[in-house]
Amino acid sequence: MVNTDKFASRLGKILKYYDLSAASFADKIEVGRSSISHILSGRNKPSLDFVMKVVKNFPEVELYWLLNGKGEFPASSTSPLIENKNLPQGKPVSSQNVPDEKIQHNNPPQTVSGIPDFKKGKGKDIQRIVIFYTDGSFEAFEN
Structure with a gap:
């Protein structure tokens, strides 16, 4: 199971790495802006669709790192x-x-x-x- 607080922290690292606001990040992965806000605050857990959109749009994000914090960010050329x-x-x-x-x-x-x-x-x-x-x-x- 995904730890919501730690997932939100990793999502924050992605926003900082790409120098994106939550609103521009939401626009880039084509989700509602409130979705990002709710995930960052820990109110909601990320859906599989949300996670896959992040991984698809940001190739430096390793799926396993995003979900479990294991691996590295930004991803090396050999992972995941x-x-x-x-x-x-x-x-x-x-x-x-x-x-x-x-x-x-x-x-x-x-x-x-x-x-x-x-x-x-x-x-x-x-x-x-x-x-x-x-x-x-x-x-x-x-x-």
Whole structure:
């Protein structure tokens, strides 16, 4: 679980690093300005959507650092690391820098526990799936 006070502190470091006000930060990641205020004050916890928007718009922010305070900020060129067996030689790469042409989809779509194709009848496409492991690592798969 994310510690709201420490998350707010890390979010403050991001604002200071980029020299942004809370309002301009909210505009940049396309969330309501009150959302930033409520998170910084500790009133609300950040949503997954909020966290992913921060990581997407600010490549120096490591996901695991933002959530748990482990790792570093600003991120070095080798973190956060994911291992993806579909990448050449299983080399670790930043989740932000995986070119679409490097992601291979060799396996046909599968069902999970008898649940039919996720897209069927929903009218929505899956953009990204992120798997978080207990050791703090994660894998990101983009469509």
